[in-house]
Each structure stands twice: as structure tokens, then as C-alpha cells.
Amino acid sequence: MRGYTFKSGEELLSLCRGNSMTISDVMRAREAEESERASEAINSEMQKNLEVMRTSVGEGLTGELKSVSGLTGGDAALLMARAERVSLSGSETLRAVASSMAVAEVNASMGRIVAAPTAGASGILPGVLFECAGRFGWSDGELISGLFTAGAVGMLIAMNASLSGAEGGCQAETGSAAAMAAAALTELSGGTPEQALTAAAIAIKNILGLVCDPVAGLVECPCIKRNALGAANALIAADMALAGIKSLIPFDEMVSAMRAVGRSISPDLRETARGGCAATATGKEIMRQMKLEGGE
Amino acid sequence: MQSYGVFDIIGPRMVGPSSSHTAGATRIGRMAGKIAGNDIKKASVTLYGSFATTGPGHGTDKAVIAGILGCEPDDPRLRYAMLLAKEADVEVSISYSDEPSDHPNTARIEIESGDGKKTFVTGASVGGGSILITEVNGMDVEFSGEYPTLIVRHNDQPGVINMVTLILSKENINVAFMRVFRHAKRSDACMVIETDTPVNDRVCQLIKDWCEPVTEVMAI
Numbered sequence: 001m002r003g004y005t006f007k008s009g010e011e012l013l014s015l016c017r018g019n020s021m022t023i024s025d026v027m028r029a030r031e032a033e034e035s036e037r038a039s040e041a042i043n044s045e046m047q048k049n050l051e052v053m054r055t056s057v058g059e060g061l062t063g064e065l066k067s068v069s070g071l072t073g074g075d076a077a078l079l080m081a082r083a084e085r086v087s088l089s090g091s092e093t094l095r096a097v098a099s100s101m102a103v104a105e106v107n108a109s110m111g112r113i114v115a116a117p118t119a120g121a122s123g124i125l126p127g128v129l130f131e132c133a134g135r136f137g138w139s140d141g142e143l144i145s146g147l148f149t150a151g152a153v154g155m156l157i158a159m160n161a162s163l164s165g166a167e168g169g170c171q172a173e174t175g176s177a178a179a180m181a182a183a184a185l186t187e188l189s190g191g192t193p194e195q196a197l198t199a200a201a202i203a204i205k206n207i208l209g210l211v212c213d214p215v216a217g218l219v220e221c222p223c224i225k226r227n228a229l230g231a232a233n234a235l236i237a238a239d240m241a242l243a244g245i246k247s248l249i250p251f252d253e254m255v256s257a258m259r260a261v262g263r264s265i266s267p268d269l270r271e272t273a274r275g276g277c278a279a280t281a282t283g284k285e286i287m288r289q290m291k292l293e294g295g296e
Numbered sequence: 297m298q299s300y301g302v303f304d305i306i307g308p309r310m311v312g313p314s315s316s317h318t319a320g321a322t323r324i325g326r327m328a329g330k331i332a333g334n335d336i337k338k339a340s341v342t343l344y345g346s347f348a349t350t351g352p353g354h355g356t357d358k359a360v361i362a363g364i365l366g367c368e369p370d371d372p373r374l375r376y377a378m379l380l381a382k383e384a385d386v387e388v389s390i391s392y393s394d395e396p397s398d399h400p401n402t403a404r405i406e407i408e409s410g411d412g413k414k415t416f417v418t419g420a421s422v423g424g425g426s427i428l429i430t431e432v433n434g435m436d437v438e439f440s441g442e443y444p445t446l447i448v449r450h451n452d453q454p455g456v457i458n459m460v461t462l463i464l465s466k467e468n469i470n471v472a473f474m475r476v477f478r479h480a481k482r483s484d485a486c487m488v489i490e491t492d493t494p495v496n497d498r499v500c501q502l503i504k505d506w507c508e509p510v511t512e513v514m515a516i
Contacts, residue, residue: 048309068353109375112370113311150305159299159300218350
């Protein structure tokens with residue numbers, strides 16, 4: 001048994017307590033152990049991910065991108081413009097939400113992103129991290145730590161449930177991304193490891209059961225807007241945990257619930273484009289037109 | 297319980313929108329391009345199943361072409377694949393088939409080289425950006441492309457596998473996975489050997505020179 005192996009949130013927390021370490025510290029130590037690489041090499045690899053994330057936020061906010069299908073693009077810029085003027089949800093929240101949509105739009109336009117944990121949910125982490133970094137002055141080093149914390153939560157979900165929409169529905173993709181981001185935000189804001197996992201548990205609770213129903217099978221509608229919602233979910237879940245609110249159901253049990261719920265979601269609502277948004281009259285019409293353009 | 301590293305969760309860096317329909321498609325194209333070698337003049341791609349129906353919206357066509365031209369799945373030039381092909385003077389064509397295929401995300405690629413040589417590769421994108429090459433030049437095979445891969449075409453007879461693996465062992469090359477396929481008893485057969493370290497041209501030549509039943513050796 002290696003020193004930093006963990007398979008559950010409880011085991012992760014006991015490693016944090018036993019070594020007076022943060023979740024990102026433990027995850028970094030675990031990665032060094034498993035991959036037999038020096039921690040500098042691991043950090044510089046993560047720095048590369050951070051750079052691609054940063055570029056993707058900027059690229060998406062130019063408002064000049066159209067998706068490959070032509071169905072989406074430009075919404076992130078619209079929302080950012082409103083965030084700068086007036087908004088109901090508050091300009092900080094809305095900026096993070098718009099940034100998350102920006103990355104999702106870059107993804108849909110064949111731009112470069114970092115799957116976090118998947119391409120379809122790639123907007124949530126960079127969106128909230130860079131917006132908050134701007135406000136709180138988080139350094140790149142701190143953001144990299146945030147990505148390790150997020151990685152730990154994502155890994156626990158991958159091991160004990162699933163990160164794939166085809167297996168677990170959208171809860172497994174944007175839900176996991178929101179849980180990962182919530183834990184990262186909590187740790188970077190000075191929360192304890194327990195609070196970070198509480199934030200993740202709350203984020204999962206908020207979207208438990210969300211289905212994966214992409215119109216015409218494309219990673220666009222409703223995926224881009226669900227990245228927006230995932231960003232808001234992450235921010236609110238982190239604030240709740242930092243306020244001292246507990247999750248009645250512990251993180252590990254929420255992950256088990258997510259797994260069980262994912263299995264009970266009909267296959268029509270797991271990335272097959274046969275249910276939900278995809279099965280609406282408009283959704284079906286878009287699918288028909290796409291087929292005419294492509295595989296006739 | 298499957299084991300993961302942090303970069304399986306935060307990563308890979310890739311061009312969107314889909315790990316299976318874009319990143320996986322690029323990898324299939326790359327394998328075909330590598331198998332064909334340099335001097336590609338013409339590439340014809342046929343997309344099947346979900347690659348055919350949702351491919352255009354996922355940029356699957358561009359991804360496969362960019363892969364054939366040597367792009368990695370995180371290359372930002374993927375979306376300009378048709379322009380890249382024009383610049384490289386490679387004639388490309390894409391067709392969409394509604395014929396059934398073994399896997400829903402399948403691409404069949406035919407490449408013509410400058411010297412007239414033709415290469416046929418079929419591959420499937422099996423999820424999360426991983427691929428499986430299922431056919432090379434008419435031979436049914438199965439490999440992922442995640443390891444250096446050696447394809448040895450030979451006449452099916454006793455002792456050939458021993459000869460090939462003996463050379464690899466003398467060269468200190470460790471075999472990770474190995475499978476043997478054949479059309480029929482004592483006829484055209486093929487070994488697919490995935491190794492931990494790459495097999496260079498010299499070792500390929502050794503195998504050709506020393507194993508008489510071997511007709512073709514390809515290191516990818």
C-alpha cells in the first residue's frame with residue numbers, strides 16, 4: 001500500500017488530517033507516487049493545462065466564434081456584456097457564468113480546450129477559477145493547486161460512479177465538473193478539506209439526476225447552457241460550505257447516490273439523443289436537417 | 297476499481313467538441329497516415345454509424361483528414377484541415393455511409409501514395425478519445441495505437457512467432473500485448489505486437505532478413 005492512496009472521500013480526509021495537508025497537497029503527492037515523476041514535472045504539466053484554459057476563456061469571449069454546425073456561438077459575449085452593465089445575479093457570478101459558456105462555445109467551434117473532466121463540461125472549472133482569481137488575486141500557483149483539488153474530487157467520482165454522460169447522464173459530466181470546481185474554490189478561499197468535500201457534495205445534490213439529451217447528438221444544446229448553470233452551482237455550493245453549512249448526506253454517499261441514479265436513468269436520456277431536449281419537435285427537426293447536410 | 301491519474305481527470309488538452317467524434321477521429325486518421333508513410337497524394341474517407349450522422353456537426357471529417365496529415369488531437373489547425381490538405385497537395389474526399397459497421401463510430405480510410413501504393417485502414421473510436429484499429433490492408437487486426445506497434449505479415453507456419461519474438465528479445469524490446477490473426481490455416485497471417493519501446497528500422501530489417509515466412513514488417 002502506497003502512502004497517499006485513497007479510494008473514498010473519507011480516506012482522502014483522513015490523509016489530509018493525518019499529514020496536516022490540503023486536498024491538493026495529497027493529490028499532488030499521490031500523483032508523484034503513482035506516476036513516479038518529480039513534482040516539478042507534474043506541476044509544469046498542470047501549468048500547460050492552465051494556459052490552455054486561460055486562452056480558451058479569452059477566445060470564447062471575443063464573440064466571434066460559431067460552432068461547426070452553425071447552431072450556436074456568441075452567447076457568452078452577450079452575457080458578459082450584460083454582466084458589465086446590470087444583472088439580476090450579480091456581475092461577479094455572471095462573469096464566471098459567461099466565462100464558462102465561453103469555453104463551452106470554444107469547444108463547439110473546434111477550438112482547443114482542456115477536458116475537465118470531459119470536453120462537454122470543459123467550461124465550468126476555467127470559468128469560475130479565472131473569474132475568482134481576478135477578484136481575489138489568486139496566483140497561477142494557487143490555481144494549479146485548485147486544479148489538483150478538482151482532480152481529486154473528479155477521480156473519486158470516476159472511481160465510485162462515472163464521469164461519462166453515456167453512463168451516468170449529464171449529472172456525471174456538468175455535475176461532476178461543478179463538484180470539482182466547488183471543492184477547488186472552497187480550498188482556494190481558505191476552507192478546510194472537510195468544507196471542500198461538503199461543497200462538492202452540495203453541488204452534486206443540486207443536479208442529481210440531470211439527464212444527457214444533446215440535440216442532434218451535438219455537444220451544443222443544452223450543453224453550453226448547462227456549463228453556465230454548472231458554474232453558478234459551483235459558486236453557490238462553495239459559498240454554502242464556506243458559510244459553515246453542512247451537507248446532511250456525506251460526499252461519499254452522494255457519489256454512491258449519483259452512481260445509482262445514473263444507472264436508473266433510461267438509455268434514451270444518456271447521450272443517445274433520443275429523449276429530453278433532443279426529442280422535442282424542434283430538436284428532431286434540427287437532427288433531420290443535420291442528417292441532410294451530412295450523411296445522406 | 298479502475299485506477300486514474302490526475303491528468304485523466306484534468307485533461308487531455310484537445311480540440312473539441314467531442315473526445316470520441318473529434319479527438320478519437322483524429323487519432324484514427326493519424327494511425328492511417330503513419331501506416332501509409334510519407335508522400336501521401338490522395339485520401340478517401342468513409343464515415344459510418346454515428347460518425348456519419350453526427351460527424352459533420354462534430355468536425356469528424358476535418359479531424360480524420362487533419363490526422364492523416366499528421367496533426368495531434370490538440371492541434372488548433374484541426375478546423376482548417378481542408379486548407380492544410382490543399383497546402384500539402386493532398387487530394388481528399390469524404391463520404392458518408394449508412395451501411396452497418398461493427399462499431400457505431402467507424403472510419404474507413406484509403407490512402408494513395410506518390411508511388412501508387414495503396415493503404416487501407418479501418419478504425420473505431422471506442423470512447424473517451426481511445427481508438428481501435430480493426431483493419432490494415434485487408435488484414436483484420438486489433439490494436440489501440442497507445443503503444444509502439446509492430447505489424448508483421450507472414451505465411452502461417454510453425455515457428456514464425458518464435459523467430460520474431462526471439463529477435464525482439466535479443467534487442468531487449470519488451471512485448472506488452474500480442475495477437476495473431478490469419479485468413480486461413482497455412483495462408484496469409486499477421487502478428488500485431490505492441491511493445492514498451494519503439495522498434496526501429498534496423499530491427500524491422502532484421503526480422504525481414506532472418507524470418508523467411510515474413511512478407512512485410514511495419515512499425516508504427
